[in-house]
Amino acid sequence: MGFGSTSYGLLIASVLIINTGLHIPGYSYNHPRLNNSIAIAFMIAIFILIHGLIASLTGGLEFSFSRLIISLFILLVLFIAAFFFSDLVKRIDTKRFESVMWSVTALMIILAVAQIVKPWLAFHEFSSIHYFIAVYSEPSHYIIAFLPIYLYRFVIGTFISRILIFGVGTYFYFALESMTFLIFLFGLFCLYIISKPKLFRLSLLILLLVIITLITLWAGDLDGLDFIQMNNFLNKVAMILNLLVTDSLPSGNLPYISLSSLSFFADWHQAIINLINTSGIGVGFQQNGLVGDRSYIKDIIFNHSGAFAWTIKLETFSVMPKLISEFGIFAFIFLIFYLNYFWASLIQITNSLMIKDKDIDKKMLLINCFVACNAINIFLRGTGYFTTSTFFLVVAFFYLSSLKKMDG
16 A cells, blocks of 8 residues: 555554543543534545545546545544544643643653664664664654654743753754754754844844855855866755756766755655646645656666665655645645644744743643644655644644634
């Protein structure tokens, strides 16, 4: 079927959450809200099914109806579980909520240590221990899952604890060499500076100087004849742009571009060509890689993956291009919907940085962290639809919608 381990893991976790929600002593869920949530889930599923049937008319024999149906089932279970989770978050008292968040933080630290020691264990051939602690197959998967918790701890922390959290995060980046986490740290730094008006202008000037310095260093010798030379910054940019507008393998040698970067651009290139070639309809839910055109950049990745022989037919490295490939112009409806929530959440997180810890609505802060941090999963580095990040995003939508109904 091509489903990743995260799909099965999320399905099991969702079933456990639903079972817990139905059998907690003294807990009575909101029946009208549950019915509305199920209705919404089925409406989305019906739309996806009808869209899939239409897309299958052009998909031919490669279209996988079994993959579509199984994915719809997982999606329905995820939606119902997200309702129960959001309802439990809403009902839990503040003291217990903070206790749970400390437990999750402790888990985050333990798994961070495990991620750091995994390469050392693998190098020294402790394979049994290595696989036992490999909760996440890649460091970026761990990072994406725990970004909201990291951001939550940063916002509610004191000045000293924020410095400590940022310092530990910087060490974590160097230990794992995760570009995903580096981008997050940069965004976190910018968010903090924006929340401090006195530092804002000075920081903009420093940031501008740093960017100019880095570009100058990466560009090479400005006085030399080989201004655009192999492996420098400008040549990489030119090559990446060339990858996106051509439809064949480059004749010359590629400058050094990591496989992760190539995978990112392959997703967006494939999204563009599928959007155009399907006249904006898309190839259908969970059909990306099976139906439609595949980016030739994936052939480059396969050729450069060496003994690993990375076949990335069904791999996805950010959710938005997958949505565009599979749902065409309908993906932009989700984009507008998400950006609206993302902007509102970002403003509220910035405001929380400006006030004292005791004045912060911690539940609302966590929900805003779910929404804001999902931008990494959607636009930069994701692992598909059925992930922890997606689950928490649906939880956030249910939580926020319940607040709007109460206000109304």
